[in-house]
Amino acid sequence: MKTYTIKANNTEYRLLLTAEASLDEFARELKEFATELLEQPKAKEAFDLIIDSGNRILPFEYKQLYTNIIESRSEWSVLFTSNVLTKRQALKWHKNTALRVEFRTVEAGDILEASGDLLLVGDIEPGGFVRAAGNIYIIGRHDGVAYAGASGNDRAVIVGTFSTNSEIRINRHTYSIRHTLDEKSSYTPRAYFINERGVLEATDVTNIEHVRPEIDTIVNEIHHYEG
Secondary structure (H helix, E strand, O other), rough: OOOEEEEEEOEEEEEEEEEOOOOHHHHHHHHHHHHHHHHHHHHOOOOOEEEEEOEEEOHHHHHHHHHHHHHOOOOOOEEEEEEOOHOOOOOOHHHOOOEEEEEEEEEEOOOOHHHHHHHHEEEEEEEEEEEOOOOOOEEEEEEOEEEEOOOOOOOOOOOEOOOOOOEEEEEEEOOOHHHHOOOOOOOOOOEEEEEEOEEEEEEHHHHHHHHOOHHHHHHHOOOOOOO
8 A cells, every 4th residue: 555645737746645654665655756757758847746744744854865865866846744833833833923912102212023913002102113024003103113014024014093203114115104194194093005006005994804804803993993
């Protein structure tokens, strides 16, 4: 009985390890697969070979072994995937996706950072700096600098109440928002985002879920706030 099943399309091959597969036996069968591969015209093309270990985490030494078996015999690249994460990967994922909540005032000279999304309940005073890899939600006045998408995310948004002192940064871009302000800006929360033309745009908070469907539902609650 084979240790894997195979799926293929025009750009990749996927080998799915069976639940009972011996990793050493799979290595032997992978060599046979590689030998058969060399007889095919596609062997000289650059394909991806994805090894899916299912509900198992492959030890590093086996990943190296499998990679060497294929890449020493062909131009193919070997990738690995599974249904599970290591504890370190899970903690990193949680840290980068979790919403950080802070109840404070960010004063001049203060720097507040988050590795995922940030919800700040409090004001950002002139000279205060807030940075997040994800989105920034401010329940309070924003008179300082808010930098969202700091890890390179153009789809990040910044939500809050803004003034002529507000500075907005999304990904690598800095924006002036003076031209978007009106008499309601000081007490009506708005959401700023980069539209499909690469231009900064403001919208009502209740509309942001249509612009960014992936945004956390917390956005829908912020419009109830009036500073």
